[in-house]
Amino acid sequence: MAPLPPRSGDAVFANIERVNAELFSLTYGAIVRQLLTDLEEVDEVNKQLDQMGYNIGVRLIDEFLAKSNVSRCADFKETADVIAKVGFKMFLGVTASVTNWDADGMSCSLILEDNPLVDFVELPDTCQGLYYCNILSGVVRGALEMLCTSY
Template identity: 55%
Template structure:
């Protein structure tokens, strides 16, 4: 019998492979349905945004992270959430001088375990759900951010890097309806 069968079962966890392959199947479905890479990138971001809006609630309940007093706090909490939900610890860095922009560097990226981009899909942002999650989650705690990939090891870059930029604090925000 394989060693894997001895794995202790944690009811709050699921197999990383199931997660990776399920996500991959969704990306494949979107590519099939939209036949347009830019539109797929947009859809993935939106799916991430929807997930982020709901994920933040779980994060607040589970990790009890407290308030963010500045954007560095926010960055720390994003790092913490990656650990909690995806089991990876990205590094945070490359701060802009004004302290309003930073990078999340993923190594490894749990979404791309079995992935290789074919040549005709070099413009696909395969993991575009992740910046969407960051944007959605931040918006729910009244921080508007821009998040996007600036490097992706799937495309031959050395690292996988998401750039997060502070836009503004949302005042008296009405809860966003479901898109």
């Protein structure tokens, strides 16, 4: 696998219309708060955030492919690297590191050093077990599923 240029997502990120990061973070917090009020169970909120993210990822992949000029990835490791360095940069303005690969090379962790979703967030004790950023897992899952069906 050829290494990605270190700033490959920067050019695309600079040309994408985006909402102020603080506004996005506050809006996301309001969505999570409303889900907690409506659904009352933290496990149900986690499922709903994942499903919302999945629906976003299914639609987001087309924009990613159209604007990133990324060619087809050779394997899952390269795909994870593109998601971490280009995808997160394009849509969140941050990059992730790819770690914790399993022996088969089929499972890994994407670690965000700076997560814009958690700005201004302080969870109360009643939210134990809430996967606050579960929407990101859903986005990645939805996008990857669409990639699998399109190739």
